[in-house]
Amino acid sequence: MNETEFLELLKKYQNGTLSHEDKDKLDAWYLHKASNSKRQLSEYELADSYEHLKSRLPLAQKTKVINIWPRVAAAASIIVLLGAGIFYFAKSETAAKQENIQIVEKAKEIAPGGNRGILTLSNGKQIILSDISSKDIIAKEDQDEVTIKMDANGVITYVINPDADTSKENGNSFNTLSTPTGGQYNIVLADGTKVFLNAVSSIKYPTQFNGDQRVVVLEGEAYFEVAKDKSKPFIVKSDKQTIEVLGTHFNVHAYNNEAAVKTTLLEGSVAVSSKNQKAILKPGQQSNISDNAKIAIREVDTEAAIAWKNGRFKFDNADLKSVMKQLERWYGIKVEYRGDVSDVRFNGGTFRNKNLSEVLKVLELSNIKFKVEGKTITVYP
Numbered sequence: 384m385n386e387t388e389f390l391e392l393l394k395k396y397q398n399g400t401l402s403h404e405d406k407d408k409l410d411a412w413y414l415h416k417a418s419n420s421k422r423q424l425s426e427y428e429l430a431d432s433y434e435h436l437k438s439r440l441p442l443a444q445k446t447k448v449i450n451i452w453p454r455v456a457a458a459a460s461i462i463v464l465l466g467a468g469i470f471y472f473a474k475s476e477t478a479a480k481q482e483n484i485q486i487v488e489k490a491k492e493i494a495p496g497g498n499r500g501i502l503t504l505s506n507g508k509q510i511i512l513s514d515i516s517s518k519d520i521i522a523k524e525d526q527d528e529v530t531i532k533m534d535a536n537g538v539i540t541y542v543i544n545p546d547a548d549t550s551k552e553n554g555n556s557f558n559t560l561s562t563p564t565g566g567q568y569n570i571v572l573a574d575g576t577k578v579f580l581n582a583v584s585s586i587k588y589p590t591q592f593n594g595d596q597r598v599v600v601l602e603g604e605a606y607f608e609v610a611k612d613k614s615k616p617f618i619v620k621s622d623k624q625t626i627e628v629l630g631t632h633f634n635v636h637a638y639n640n641e642a643a644v645k646t647t648l649l650e651g652s653v654a655v656s657s658k659n660q661k662a663i664l665k666p667g668q669q670s671n672i673s674d675n676a677k678i679a680i681r682e683v684d685t686e687a688a689i690a691w692k693n694g695r696f697k698f699d700n701a702d703l704k705s706v707m708k709q710l711e712r713w714y715g716i717k718v719e720y721r722g723d724v725s726d727v728r729f730n731g732g733t734f735r736n737k738n739l740s741e742v743l744k745v746l747e748l749s750n751i752k753f754k755v756e757g758k759t760i761t762v763y764p
Contacts (some may be wrong), residue, residue, distance in 0.1 A: 385524045401593045418706065422741035493739040493758065496565030496582055496713045498537055503559040505590065511566065512539070524590040525556050529573065530591075541573040543591055559737040561585035562603075567691075572599075576617065582712040583638070595705040606634045609651075623672050624657045633664075634688045641708065643673040647688035692730060696742075697732035701753065714739045715758060727751060 391403050395401040398736060436636055502510040504522055512533070515521055520540070521531040530542045539560065562584050570578045573591040574650045580586060584603025598618040609617045611630025619626040621637035623644045631651025637644045646655050648664040655662050655670045655678060662670055669683040683699065690697035691709075698706060706719045727749060733742055743753045743760070752763040 390718075393637060437583045439742060465686070466668060486607065493714050493716060493755075494735050496567065496715070498568060499563055499566030500539075500568030501561050501563070502531075502539065503561070505558060512537075524558070529590045532560075539568070539570040541571065543573055556590045557587055558590055559587045564712055572597075572610075574612060574615075574617075577608040578655075579606040581691050601635055601637060601639055604634070604636045604691070606632075606689050608632050623674075624655055624670075627654045627656070628652070633702055634685075634692075636688070641705075643671050645672075645688070646670045647685055649685050649689070687732075691735065693736050695732050696735060698729040701729050702725040703729070703762070706746075707760075710739065710742065710760075717759045719759065719761045721761060724751065724762060724764050727764070 392401065392405050394734055395405060415718055438723065455673070466727060478689075480747050502521065502759055504510070505524060508522075510521060515533050517533045517535050517537065519533065521533060521681055523530050527543045530541060530544070532540050534540055549724045560578075560580060562568050562580050562582055564583055567583055570586075570713040572578065572581065572588055574597055576597070578586060578599075581604035584601070584605060586601050586605060588597055588599040592615060595615060596618055597612070599613050601619055601621040607617075607619065607628075609628050609630050617628045617630070619628075619635060621635055621644060622639060624637070624646070626633070626635065626646060628651065631653055632649040633651075633687075634649070635644075636647075646653065647663065647669040647700045648666050650666055653664050655664060655672075657678055660678050662680055666679065667681050667682055667685060669688065671679040671681070684697075687697040687699040696709060698707075703724045704720075710716060711718055716739065729746070729749065733745070743755070747753060750764070754761040754763070
């Protein structure tokens with residue numbers, strides 16, 4: 384992007400007419416300048432750049448500054464590492480090579496994931512949801528007391544027969560929704576609770592919530608918008624912890640192949656229990672539970688925790704290996720490492736609907752090199 388184009392984008396920003404695509408381009412320009420600081424910005428550019436980036440990431444001033452544009456350290460701090468913006472790099476491959484930016488090797492494009500899920504009924508029958516039309520009734524459960532449908536948006540819903548007996552205790556009628564690598568799926572449970580299931584995850588739940596509790600079992604990651612019912616607490620059981628709520632919005636990250644289980648609260652209140660410990664979360668807080676450790680609570684960027692639900696990756700001081708695990712689950716790749724990458728961290732994000740190569744090109748701006756062979760990605764520091 385040349386200087387004329389850059390100034391035109393700033394004018395659009397000032398006038399409130401900047402599109403999402405143009406915002407990505409503008410952020411990419413800042414990112415590029417952070418990696419190649421030979422040129423000082425003009426006073427006009429400095430003023431607008433600071434206000435633009437400050438509005439995009441207010442907490443960015445906490446990021447370490449590494450001698451980039453001393454006169455506007457606050458703005459520069461926002462774009463160190465992957466910057467405040469979107470993973471978007473508009474330069475051509477030839478131009479990037481001329482500036483000694485490492486380019487991902489040419490390889491067959493690896494496409495992103497999408498809506499893919501498998502519903503396992505109480506009788507063991509498995510239904511591939513991509514084969515189902517929104518006009519179809521998927522199944523009936525509990526002696527036809529519950530009808531399972533797919534709505535016009537592809538969301539699984541459970542409709543209870545008005546004449547059903549809801550006073551009986553929970554029986555063994557459970558369903559399981561699971562997602563493969565590169566899959567995600569949404570479901571509305573019988574009580575109206577909305578569940579957004581991330582890739583390589585599963586949730587087991589009763590077809591209707593009888594008794595005095597609403598209990599589900601989660602493996603992997605899910606975002607919950609729990610329907611309020613003071614008479615029946617909603618219980619989420621996952622590896623190493625149990626969460627109890629009455630009605631709230633929260634995210635649970637509980638993959639078996641990761642060291643910690645994380646619960647992030649966006650709205651309401653939840654009680655997190657693990658072994659003999661219990662902690663109450665407030666909105667904006669995240670609990671972290673690992674082996675043989677106390678429940679740790681910290682303030683976090685909640686947008687980063689639920690970015691996956693909104694079709695994005697968003698990293699908040701994330702280490703390289705945790706970033707790559709997200710890419711493994713979404714793109715169906717295998718990642719191998721050559722050398723120590725423990726000190727590499729990222730801030731920023733990208734859309735999950737982009738091909739893998741577009742993400743890797745920008746990650747390489749932080750002195751990381753990738754070699755792509757089929758679906759195996761080798762990482763070099």
